[in-house]
Every structure is written in structure tokens, then in C-alpha cells.
Amino acid sequence: MVLSLTDVELSLQGNAGMVDILHGISLEVAKGDTLGLVGPSGSGKSSLLMLMGGLERATGGSVLALGNDLTTMDEDQLARFRRSHMGVVFQSFHLIPTMTALENVATPLELAGAADAFERAEAELDAVGLGHRTDHYPAQMSGGEQQRVALARAAAPRPDILLADEPTGNLDQATGAAIMDLLFDLRDRHGATLIMVTHSLDLAARCDRTIRLVDGRLDAETRNTPDLRVTDAATTGYAKVGE
Amino acid sequence: MIWLTQAATIARRELRGGLSGFRIFLACLALGVAAIAAVGSVRVSITAGLEREGSVILGGDAEVEFDYRAATPEERALLDAVGTVSQVYDFRSMAATGEGREADRALTQVKAVDDLYPLTGTLTLDPPIPVAQALADDGAIIHPVLADRLGLEIGDPIYLGTRALTLRALLTREPDAGSAGFGLGPRTIVSTAALEGSGLVSEGSLFEVKYRMLIPGATDEQLDALEVELETAFEGSGARWRDRRNGAPQVQRVVDRLGSFLVLVGLAGLAVGGVGVSAAVRSYLDRKTGVIATLKTLGAEGRVIFAAYLMQIGVLAALGIAIGLVLGTLIPITVGPLIEARLPVPVALGVHPGPLFEAALYGALTALIFTLWPLARTEQVRAASLFRDATGTSRVWPRRRYIVALAVAVVALVASSALLSGIPMLALYSAGGIAFALALLIGAAWGVRRLSRMLAGTKAVRGWPALRLALGSVGGPGGEATAVVLSLGLGLTVLAAVGQIDANMRAAIDRDLPEIAPSYFFVDIQPDQIEGFLDRVENDPAVSRVDTAPMLGGVVRSIAGTPASEFDHWVTRGDRRISFADTPGDGTRIVAGEFWPEDYTGDPQISFAREEAEELGVEIGDAVTMNVLGRDITGTVTNFREVDFSSGGIGFVIIFNTAALQGAPHTWLSTVYAEESAEAAILRDVAGDAPNITAIRVRDAIALVTEALGALAAATSWGAGATLLTGFIVLIGAAAAGERGRTFEASVLKTLGATRATILTSFALRSALLGAAAGVVAIVVGALAGWGILTFVMEAPYSFEWRSALLIVVGGALATLLAGLAFAWRPLAARPAGVLRAQD
Incomplete structure (x- = not known):
């Protein structure tokens, strides 16, 4: 298994005290799988994704990624782990504003010690159709372009796991569709495991599996075969977990 | 004028939000105003002390002084007609522990007085005996420093020239010390009668005779009339007039000059503070973009918005100035006794409105100059564009009337500083210097950004992510480069200039003077002594x-x-x-x-x-x-x-x-x-054989001058320190303002696999780069200022002093490093998930 979560709990300190976000989440993701995480706002899907990326620390249970327990690693060990194995794409792109597109994409490669970081970054930007914008700063690019840079940045180190948190949430429909095509294309080319949070059932249906979260608990899981994808989503949505 | 009422209402409601974003604004303004008010207050306190105690400092209501001679009987008769007259001889001599070549000797400034001395004020003696008793029967009073140097105790014999006197008391306080000016030796007081037969005051020897007059009830007008009368009567005699209004002209001159100079340094501090004030207002208005846009959408006119925010900033500026004035009043009262103890004149501590007004005026004008531009832009920007451009990055020129107002404020500040400082040319040069330094610093910040940008893209830094991140951050958009280089640079510039001047002066004294200057000046060698004197010194192989x-x-x-x-x-x-x-x-x-x-x-x-x-x-x-x-x-x-x-x-x-x-x-x-090793023997032989000869050891004189220069440099360094402190506060403000950005950056970098050490190194590098850049500019401008002042004002040669310069660069880099690292903790500790999701 690439990812294996067992009885994961997450509580965070809010303004009015501790808030329980996730309750006893257990799930496994196999190598090469694509998994869609869906659910209403506040259901904990993004938090679950953050836990999988080691960007948030679980307050209970274990999160195994490629056999490593992320809950026992310190910040720097987590950073090194991500550097070698993970790529993350955010809804708000989160490019570093003081760096050009090329520098943004090269950064994770440099951090991993790649001697050819900039050459690879350039090739990656070419692959997302931005070979001509390498010297532009994020502020000089449209939202769609910024997200393409973010995709290139996430894919450049050839991660085993690609995590995407509502990657089209800040984009219009057409741009969003193009970004999704790119994301799946990258995933197909490099064979990474893709886990994606989305509000769009259509997008979720493009994944091999879809998990629905409600109130921090796994509510339903659907295995999307090419034939079933639309039907399931269109009718009841999801089979109950354990049914 | 209903729009003004509307503006006031909006301003009042907006101010309910509190002052949390204005700590730096208040600190910058308060510190600058406090420094200027404090320096001005000390200066006025000393001046007021000199005025109040003028006749005590002078030793009488008026004084007529002759060089190398006493007044003739006719001249004395004229003086006696004016009031009670006391005669005081003043000259340098050697005090000795005995006679002959074996005695210890030291240079002393002798005052030989008559029975009426002192006409005004009181001498404090140890033991506390009356002056007349101390001086009777060849008694002498000496300064404790002289007693220490010669190892003398009360009752011991002390020799002046060929006269043996008895040490009766030590001089704890000399009321008229301030009028004497710069003396090379500690004081000895004897009676005029004790001089007779000493061989010290003869025709041709170097001495001054002062006639101090007590004129009961004399008004200033009467003194003026008397001055004219006596100057006419004494025309061509070399007699000099002084009265109680100008009792200690040297002290007054030094205090005036130093005070004015420190106020100018304070203005540089206020300019640095202005950078912080401007940054605070920009950031405040950026945060208020939504509110301004909403108000405009609801129908508020541009002038209402402008006035509303001008009023808010005005209230805050008034608060900052008030804090500064309170501090500027309290500081002199607190440290006043320390200053008084180091000055030979009294200090009239208290609240002096003049310097407080001056400081408040400078503070208000500075606040206006540095806030008008961002404030004026609020009127110019359309509501829609405010909504679109929520980050406030649009750069629209304000209307012409605001630019004119800004120019008027700048002219008013420069003109008032020129007028109020009393040294208009220096004030204008300083204003020019500050403007030049600011322009150069802005240029340098731009250059550093360009250079960093260029370097970040070179292959040389590839594979050094921490360095490339630092360079990218310095060179990229929205960086802190300008704020940091400006805030720290100006303070460092003033310090660098002081450092260059001080180091050059010291170097000139330490290195050049002893090589060309003689070991001793021997004065008052009588014609019949010159042969013996030459015989002794010319035959000495050393x-x-x-x-x-x-x-x-x-x-x-x-x-x-x-x-x-x-x-x-x-x-x-x-x-x-x-x-x-x-x-x-x-x-x-x-x-x-x-x-x-x-x-x-x-x-x-x-x-x-x-x-x-x-x-x-x-x-x-x-x-x-x-x-x-x-x-x-x-x-x-x-x-x-x-x-x-x-x-x-x-x-x-x-x-x-x-x-x-x-x-x-x-x-x-x-x-x-x-040769230095032979100096002691020469003094012993020459003064032992001819006790009336006064020997001035050049090394001692140089040490005194060096000490005086050191005190001046220290006072100026304190002034520069205030500027630097303001710069540091602005720096902290910039670092604090950048904390959110750094937290975000650290979170993204962690996501991409950067360890905390890499991130911290990158933060440290960017701070050090900016600090070093500010330091380098400070050295360039400071060296230019130092060269200008040494070449044109002091007419002394200038050479670049790299040690002081190196300290400035290292200091600048360290200061920014500290400020940067102080605000690195939160970004490093923050969990990426929380930070990044908060931005989604």
C-alpha cells in the first residue's frame, strides 16, 4: 500500500476551544490508485489530505506513507519525505510570489539536491504549456497559469504520491477542466498515486475510487469503473461504507 | 463644511478599532521628537543656567582683562570708580614639591587673588575653611587632581617658582571655573601677595590680569553703557571687556554648537522615523482598502475619505508627539544632574517651552511629509479599482494640490530647522545630506534588488537553495529591501560619518602630531636664563x-x-x-x-x-x-x-x-x-635650576585635547545612537510586517521539502544581505560626509578609516539579522496545513 491510515483522529485548537475534525478514519490507497475525496464544506476532507501529506499531525491513529509512519516524524523528517515522495497542489496555487515560474518549479528539485533542477523545471513548464513564461512572477500570470505552474512544481520531482486540494476551486469551468486534464495526464504519464479533494462529483468520478466524508467520518466509498462513474454519482451518489 | 463633519464622524468610528497597527508609528514619532526635545532642553537648561548665574560664573558683574600686565594706576582708578573691584592674576606655572632637581613638578593654572576674591559665589574647600584663612600667610589651595599628582597633603609645602607656600585646602568647587576656558593644568589659588618674589609675574612673562567689578543694581543697559565708556577709555591698550551676560563664552559656544549639531542629528533620526511612519500608514491604508471602497460605494466623496484618514493620522501623530515631548522633558531632568556634574557651569533644569515647541514642529511636519502621499492616493483611486486591487499595489500619483502641499511641508521643515538651529548653513547642508542619503539609499535598495534578482537567476547559485531563496526574496516583488535599507541605512550613515571624523581626528593626533610636535614648550625663560637653558638641552644627546x-x-x-x-x-x-x-x-x-x-x-x-x-x-x-x-x-x-x-x-x-x-x-x-625617555630628566633639570620657567609637556596637552574630542565624539555618537535606535524600531516594524509573508513562504517551502534549517538559513541570509547593503551605503555616504567636514570645515586631511567602516557593515548586518531572526520563530514553527488552508 502507498498510503495506509488507521483510526486517524484529528483535533485542532479553535478560538472557542478544541474542535474535533476527524474521527477514526481508516483507509488504504494502493500504488497507482486515483482517489477522490468529497463531502460538504467542513467535513474534514482537506484536513484528511493534509494528514496524508504530513502537513498536519494526527492527534490519534497512524498514517503510513510508503511504509513510513508520518505521525512519528518531526517537521524536518516530514519535509525530507515530501521532497522525495510527494507533490502537493492547492486551491490557491501557493506559488512563492518572490520567485519566477521557473524558480518555483525548480525549488523542490533543488531542495532534493538535483544537479539539473533548472533544466528539468524548464521541461516541466514546457509540458504544461508555459515554456514561454518561465521568467514571469506569479503576480504577472492568470489563475489558470499559476495553477499550471503549481502542477509542474508538484510533478517535477516525479513524486510517488500527488495530493491535490480542490485544484480547480479558484478557476472558471473551462480553465478548471483544462487543469484537470493536465493533472490526470501528468498522473498517467508518471504513474503517481493521486489523491484529490474536490466539490465536483464529475471530477471525483474521474478517479478510480471516491470517498465521501461527513462530519469527519468516512460516510461512503465508491469504486468508479468507467461504466459506473456517471450512473452512481447521478443516482444515490455513494454506497455506504461497509455495505 | 458638512463634509468635514462627515469626515470627523468616520474618523471617530474608525479609531474605535484601536491602535494595534500603530505601535511602530507612535514609537518612531515619539523617539524622534523625544531626542530633539531632550537635546534642545539640555541646551536651553545650560544657557538658562549661564544666564541665571552669569555674575557667579564670571566672578563679578563685569570684567576687564589685560594681557601680560596689570592696569596702570590711571586705568585702575577708572575701574575703581565703577564699583567694587577685585584683581585676579591668571597664568600657567609649575607647582613643585620642593626645590632643586629632585622635586616633583606638575603644570598648574595659577590664580593669584586679592582679599576680595571671590566677589560673587562661594568656593567650596576641603577642609571647609574660609578662603581668607586658607590663603593667609602664604597658604595655597589646589585642585585634588594636582594634590594626587604631586602626592601632597594638607599642611605640606608646595612651591610656585621660587616661593614656598603651604597647602591649606583642596578646591572642591570653583564658582568662576567656567569663565576661565580651556586650561592645560589643574587649578592652584594663592594670594597676590604670595606672588611677590616668586619670579613668576615679571615684565615679558605670560599672564593675564582680570579686574572683576561688582556693580550693585546694574541693569543690562547700564552695563552696555559702561562697556562703551571703558572701551573708549582703554582704546588700544589691549583691554578686553566681558560681563555677566557672557560669563563663559567658550562653554556657551560649545554648548550652542553641539546642541545645534545634535538637533540636526535628531532630524536625521526623525527622517528615519518618517520611513517607519510612512510604512505604518501605507500598511494601515492597505488594510482599510475595503472600508474605503465601501465608503466610496456608499457615496463618500474623495475629500471626505482623505479628511477622515488625515484626521485619524493627525490624532495618532499628536499622540506620538505628546509622548515624545513628555519623554523629551523627563530625560533631561533625569540625566541633568549627571550633565551638571561634568560641566563647570550650573544647569537650570526644568520645562523649557522653546525646545519642546521646536521638537513638536519638526515632529508634526515630518509626520505630514511622510503620510501625505499615501493619504492623498486614497482620494485618487476609484472604488472599483480598490475592489479589484485589494492588495493596494496600485501606484497612482496624488493630485497636484497634495504634491504642492508636500513640497510646502518639506520647505517648512528645512527652513524651520535652518532658522531654529542657529546654524543655517550647516542645517541646509544637513538637509541636503539627508535628502542625498535617502535618495542614495532608495537607489541602493533598487540596486540590491536588481543585483539579487540577477544573481538569483545565475547558474552559480543553483544547487544552493537557501542562498537562491534569499536572493530571490530580496530581488523579487513585494520584498522588504527598500524598508530595511532605508530604515537602517540612514542611522548607520550618521554613525559612519561620526566614526570617520572621530577616527581621522584621533589618527591625526596619535600618528602625525607626536612625530612633528616638540616634547616641551618652555615659556617665561628670562633673558639671563636662556644661556643656561640652552646649555642643558643642546648638550643632551637625546x-x-x-x-x-x-x-x-x-x-x-x-x-x-x-x-x-x-x-x-x-x-x-x-x-x-x-x-x-x-x-x-x-x-x-x-x-x-x-x-x-x-x-x-x-x-x-x-x-x-x-x-x-x-x-x-x-x-x-x-x-x-x-x-x-x-x-x-x-x-x-x-x-x-x-x-x-x-x-x-x-x-x-x-x-x-x-x-x-x-x-x-x-x-x-x-x-x-x-626622546620620550629623556623628557622627565629635562623637566627636572630645567625647572629645578629655574623654577619660574613653565614647561608644557606636549603629550599631556595632546591627551587633554584627545579627551575633549572623545567627549564630543561620545555626545555625537549618542545622537547617532538615537537615530540608529529609531532605525532599529523601523526595522523591527518591517520584520514584523513581513512575518505573515515569511510564514506563508516557510509553509510552502516545507511542503516542497525544505527543512527548517534551510528555511532559517535563507531568512538569515536575506537579512544579512540587506543589512550589509545598508552598511555599505552608510559607509559610502558617511565617508563622503566625513571627507567634506574634515576637508572644508576642519581643514584637515582625510583618509578612509576601514576599521570604523567594517564595524558599521558588520553592525548593520547583525542588526537586521537579529530583527529578522526575532521574527523567524513563528514562521518556522507554523504548521503548513493551518497556514496554507487559511489562505484558501
């Missing part, structure tokens, strides 16, 4: 050179027929020391005319110093009349000499031919160049 010259006092009466009083030059004021010679002497360069032949006995001829002759407009062939010991002598200027007064050797402005003055009573002056 002595490399001995120069001697006869010396006597004279007053210039007229030059080419024009009375001396019509010249405004030091040569024509009071008594001048002049000399006579047969030959120009070794190393003297005649630059015009011809020196008289060696055995010349014709009409008196004069050799004049070239520079002074040029300043006075003296030409070859001009007749110069001098009064020498009561006799007028007219000589013809036949040549000009190049005289270098800075070498420390013998130099006279006016030299007559020998035959013209040989008959007049005179003494000899000698400079002796000897």
Missing part, C-alpha cells in the same frame, strides 16, 4: 632639535592707516605675542618680499605670516603700528612668511627686526624635541 625665540606682547593699533578696531580678525583683537629675529630661521619659507639683512639696524621692518596677511589685506610696504608695552612702534611689512601653526612648533604672525624690539622687556620661548 634632544634632536631646540628652537628658541624671544617673545613679548603687543597690540596691533593700525594697519596701513586703518585702525585695528575696523578689522574683524583674531590678529587685531587683544594682545598678540610677537617676536624679533635677525634671520628667517631654519625651514622658514619667505613667499614674498625679502627678509632684512642679518645686522640690519634701520627703520623697523615686519615679517608677516602669509595667510593672515591675505585675510587682513596686508600688502608689502604697508605700515603696521603696534603698541608694545605702552610704546607705539611702526614698522613696514617687507616680506611674507609661510607659517604652519599645525606643526606644533614656534610660529609668530608678526616678527620685527631685532634692533626694533631688542630693548623691550621680553622672555624666551623654546621648543625642545627629545
Whole structure:
């Protein structure tokens, strides 16, 4: 298994005290799988994704990624782990504003010690159709372009796991569709495991599996075969977990 | 005017939000105002003290002073007619523990007084006995420093010249010390009667006689009238008038100069503070973009918005200025006693409205200058564009009326500082310097950004992610470069300039002067002693050179027929020391005319110093009349000499031919160049054989000058320190403002796999880069300022002092590093998930 979560709990300190976000989440993701995480706002899907990326620390249970327990690693060990194995794409792109597109994409490669970081970054930007914008700063690019840079940045180190948190949430429909095509294309080319949070059932249906979260608990899981994808989503949505 | 009421209402409601974003704003303004108010208050306190205690400091309501002679009976009669008169002799001499070559000796400034001394004020003695009792029967009072140096205790004998006196008391406080000016030795007080037979005050020796007058009930107008009356009566006698309104002119001059200079340094501090004020207002208005846009959407006119925010900033500025004024009033009252203890004059501590007003004016104008631009932009920007451009990055020029208002405020600030400082030219130069430094710093910040940008893209830094991140961050958009370089740079510039000047002066004194300056000046060598003196020093193998010259006092009466009083030059004021010679002497360069032949006995001829002759407009062939010991002598200027007064050797402005003055009573002056190890033996032998001869050890004099320079440099460094502190506060403000950005950046970098060490290194590198850049600019501008001041004001050679410069760069880098690292903790500790999701 690439990812294996067992009885994961997450509580965070809010303004009015501790808030329980996730309750006893257990799930496994196999190598090469694509998994869609869906659910209403506040259901904990993004938090679950953050836990999988080691960007948030679980307050209970274990999160195994490629056999490593992320809950026992310190910040720097987590950073090194991500550097070698993970790529993350955010809804708000989160490019570093003081760096050009090329520098943004090269950064994770440099951090991993790649001697050819900039050459690879350039090739990656070419692959997302931005070979001509390498010297532009994020502020000089449209939202769609910024997200393409973010995709290139996430894919450049050839991660085993690609995590995407509502990657089209800040984009219009057409741009969003193009970004999704790119994301799946990258995933197909490099064979990474893709886990994606989305509000769009259509997008979720493009994944091999879809998990629905409600109130921090796994509510339903659907295995999307090419034939079933639309039907399931269109009718009841999801089979109950354990049914 | 309903729009003003509307603006006031909006301002009042907006201010309910509190002052949390304005700590830096308040601190910058308060600190700048406090520094200026404090310096001004101390200056006024000293001036007020001098005015209040004028007659005590002077030792009387008025004073008439003669050089090298006492008043004639006729002159004395004129003075006695004015009021109660006390006579005081003042001269340098050697105090000794005994007679002969074995005694210990030290230079002392002697005051020989009559029974009436002191006419005003009280001497404090240890033990506390009356002055008359201490001075009776050849008693002496000496300063504790002199007692320590000679190892004397109360009751011990002390020798002045050939007179044996008894030490009766130590001088704890001398009320009229401030009027004496710069003395080379600690004080000794004896009675005039004790001088008789001492061989110290004879015709031709160097001394001053002061006649202090107590004129009960004399008004300032009466003093003015008396001054005119006595100056007319004493015309051409070399007598100088002083009264209680100008009791300590040297102290007053130093305090005025230093005070004005420190206020200018304070203005530089306020300019640095202005950078912080401007940043705070920009950031506040950026945060208020939504509110402004909403108000505009609801129908608020541009002028209402402008006035509303001007009022808010005005209230805050008033608060900042008020805090500054309170601090500026309290600081002098707190440290006043410390200052008073170090000054020979009283200090009238208290609240002085003048300097407080000056500081408030500067503070208000600075606040206006630095906030008008961002405030004016709020009126110019359309509501829609405000919504679109929520980050406030749009750069629209304000309307012309605001630009005019800004220019008026700048002119008002520069003009008021020129007028109020009392040194208008220096104030204007300083304003120019500050503007130049600011422009250069802005340029440097731009250059650093460009260079970083360029370097970040080079292959050399690839594979060094921490360095590339730092360079990218410095060079990229929205960086802190300008704020950091500006805030720290100006403070460091002032410090660098002070450092360069101080180091150059010290170097000149330490390195150059002892090499060319003699070991001793021997003065008051009587004609019958010169042979024995030369015999001792010229036969000493450790002595490399001995120069001697006869010396006597004279007053210039007229030059080419024009009375001396019509010249405004030091040569024509009071008594001048002049000399006579047969030959120009070794190393003297005649630059015009011809020196008289060696055995010349014709009409008196004069050799004049070239520079002074040029300043006075003296030409070859001009007749110069001098009064020498009561006799007028007219000589013809036949040549000009190049005289270098800075070498420390013998130099006279006016030299007559020998035959013209040989008959007049005179003494000899000698400079002796000897190895340091031989100095003590020379002093022991010369003064032991001839106790009336005064020896001034040049090394001691240099040490005193160095000490005085050190105190000046310290005072200026404190001023620069205030500027630097303001800079540091602005720096902290910039670092705090950048914290959110760094937290975000750290979170993204962690996501991409950066360890905390990499991120911290990157933060540290960018801070150090900016600090070093500010330091380098500070050195360039500071060195330029130092060169300018040394070359044009002090007329001294300048050489770049790298040690002081290096300290500035390292200090700048460290300061930014500290400020940066202080705000690195939160970004490093933050969990990426929380930070990044909060931005989604």
C-alpha cells in the first residue's frame, strides 16, 4: 500500500476551544490508485489530505506513507519525505510570489539536491504549456497559469504520491477542466498515486475510487469503473461504507 | 463644511478599532521628537543656567582683562570708580614639591587673588575653611587632581617658582571655573601677595590680569553703557571687556554648537522615523482598502475619505508627539544632574517651552511629509479599482494640490530647522545630506534588488537553495529591501560619518602630531636664563632639535592707516605675542618680499605670516603700528612668511627686526624635541635650576585635547545612537510586517521539502544581505560626509578609516539579522496545513 491510515483522529485548537475534525478514519490507497475525496464544506476532507501529506499531525491513529509512519516524524523528517515522495497542489496555487515560474518549479528539485533542477523545471513548464513564461512572477500570470505552474512544481520531482486540494476551486469551468486534464495526464504519464479533494462529483468520478466524508467520518466509498462513474454519482451518489 | 463633519464622524468610528497597527508609528514619532526635545532642553537648561548665574560664573558683574600686565594706576582708578573691584592674576606655572632637581613638578593654572576674591559665589574647600584663612600667610589651595599628582597633603609645602607656600585646602568647587576656558593644568589659588618674589609675574612673562567689578543694581543697559565708556577709555591698550551676560563664552559656544549639531542629528533620526511612519500608514491604508471602497460605494466623496484618514493620522501623530515631548522633558531632568556634574557651569533644569515647541514642529511636519502621499492616493483611486486591487499595489500619483502641499511641508521643515538651529548653513547642508542619503539609499535598495534578482537567476547559485531563496526574496516583488535599507541605512550613515571624523581626528593626533610636535614648550625663560637653558638641552644627546625665540606682547593699533578696531580678525583683537629675529630661521619659507639683512639696524621692518596677511589685506610696504608695552612702534611689512601653526612648533604672525624690539622687556620661548625617555630628566633639570620657567609637556596637552574630542565624539555618537535606535524600531516594524509573508513562504517551502534549517538559513541570509547593503551605503555616504567636514570645515586631511567602516557593515548586518531572526520563530514553527488552508 502507498498510503495506509488507521483510526486517524484529528483535533485542532479553535478560538472557542478544541474542535474535533476527524474521527477514526481508516483507509488504504494502493500504488497507482486515483482517489477522490468529497463531502460538504467542513467535513474534514482537506484536513484528511493534509494528514496524508504530513502537513498536519494526527492527534490519534497512524498514517503510513510508503511504509513510513508520518505521525512519528518531526517537521524536518516530514519535509525530507515530501521532497522525495510527494507533490502537493492547492486551491490557491501557493506559488512563492518572490520567485519566477521557473524558480518555483525548480525549488523542490533543488531542495532534493538535483544537479539539473533548472533544466528539468524548464521541461516541466514546457509540458504544461508555459515554456514561454518561465521568467514571469506569479503576480504577472492568470489563475489558470499559476495553477499550471503549481502542477509542474508538484510533478517535477516525479513524486510517488500527488495530493491535490480542490485544484480547480479558484478557476472558471473551462480553465478548471483544462487543469484537470493536465493533472490526470501528468498522473498517467508518471504513474503517481493521486489523491484529490474536490466539490465536483464529475471530477471525483474521474478517479478510480471516491470517498465521501461527513462530519469527519468516512460516510461512503465508491469504486468508479468507467461504466459506473456517471450512473452512481447521478443516482444515490455513494454506497455506504461497509455495505 | 458638512463634509468635514462627515469626515470627523468616520474618523471617530474608525479609531474605535484601536491602535494595534500603530505601535511602530507612535514609537518612531515619539523617539524622534523625544531626542530633539531632550537635546534642545539640555541646551536651553545650560544657557538658562549661564544666564541665571552669569555674575557667579564670571566672578563679578563685569570684567576687564589685560594681557601680560596689570592696569596702570590711571586705568585702575577708572575701574575703581565703577564699583567694587577685585584683581585676579591668571597664568600657567609649575607647582613643585620642593626645590632643586629632585622635586616633583606638575603644570598648574595659577590664580593669584586679592582679599576680595571671590566677589560673587562661594568656593567650596576641603577642609571647609574660609578662603581668607586658607590663603593667609602664604597658604595655597589646589585642585585634588594636582594634590594626587604631586602626592601632597594638607599642611605640606608646595612651591610656585621660587616661593614656598603651604597647602591649606583642596578646591572642591570653583564658582568662576567656567569663565576661565580651556586650561592645560589643574587649578592652584594663592594670594597676590604670595606672588611677590616668586619670579613668576615679571615684565615679558605670560599672564593675564582680570579686574572683576561688582556693580550693585546694574541693569543690562547700564552695563552696555559702561562697556562703551571703558572701551573708549582703554582704546588700544589691549583691554578686553566681558560681563555677566557672557560669563563663559567658550562653554556657551560649545554648548550652542553641539546642541545645534545634535538637533540636526535628531532630524536625521526623525527622517528615519518618517520611513517607519510612512510604512505604518501605507500598511494601515492597505488594510482599510475595503472600508474605503465601501465608503466610496456608499457615496463618500474623495475629500471626505482623505479628511477622515488625515484626521485619524493627525490624532495618532499628536499622540506620538505628546509622548515624545513628555519623554523629551523627563530625560533631561533625569540625566541633568549627571550633565551638571561634568560641566563647570550650573544647569537650570526644568520645562523649557522653546525646545519642546521646536521638537513638536519638526515632529508634526515630518509626520505630514511622510503620510501625505499615501493619504492623498486614497482620494485618487476609484472604488472599483480598490475592489479589484485589494492588495493596494496600485501606484497612482496624488493630485497636484497634495504634491504642492508636500513640497510646502518639506520647505517648512528645512527652513524651520535652518532658522531654529542657529546654524543655517550647516542645517541646509544637513538637509541636503539627508535628502542625498535617502535618495542614495532608495537607489541602493533598487540596486540590491536588481543585483539579487540577477544573481538569483545565475547558474552559480543553483544547487544552493537557501542562498537562491534569499536572493530571490530580496530581488523579487513585494520584498522588504527598500524598508530595511532605508530604515537602517540612514542611522548607520550618521554613525559612519561620526566614526570617520572621530577616527581621522584621533589618527591625526596619535600618528602625525607626536612625530612633528616638540616634547616641551618652555615659556617665561628670562633673558639671563636662556644661556643656561640652552646649555642643558643642546648638550643632551637625546634632544634632536631646540628652537628658541624671544617673545613679548603687543597690540596691533593700525594697519596701513586703518585702525585695528575696523578689522574683524583674531590678529587685531587683544594682545598678540610677537617676536624679533635677525634671520628667517631654519625651514622658514619667505613667499614674498625679502627678509632684512642679518645686522640690519634701520627703520623697523615686519615679517608677516602669509595667510593672515591675505585675510587682513596686508600688502608689502604697508605700515603696521603696534603698541608694545605702552610704546607705539611702526614698522613696514617687507616680506611674507609661510607659517604652519599645525606643526606644533614656534610660529609668530608678526616678527620685527631685532634692533626694533631688542630693548623691550621680553622672555624666551623654546621648543625642545627629545626622546620620550629623556623628557622627565629635562623637566627636572630645567625647572629645578629655574623654577619660574613653565614647561608644557606636549603629550599631556595632546591627551587633554584627545579627551575633549572623545567627549564630543561620545555626545555625537549618542545622537547617532538615537537615530540608529529609531532605525532599529523601523526595522523591527518591517520584520514584523513581513512575518505573515515569511510564514506563508516557510509553509510552502516545507511542503516542497525544505527543512527548517534551510528555511532559517535563507531568512538569515536575506537579512544579512540587506543589512550589509545598508552598511555599505552608510559607509559610502558617511565617508563622503566625513571627507567634506574634515576637508572644508576642519581643514584637515582625510583618509578612509576601514576599521570604523567594517564595524558599521558588520553592525548593520547583525542588526537586521537579529530583527529578522526575532521574527523567524513563528514562521518556522507554523504548521503548513493551518497556514496554507487559511489562505484558501
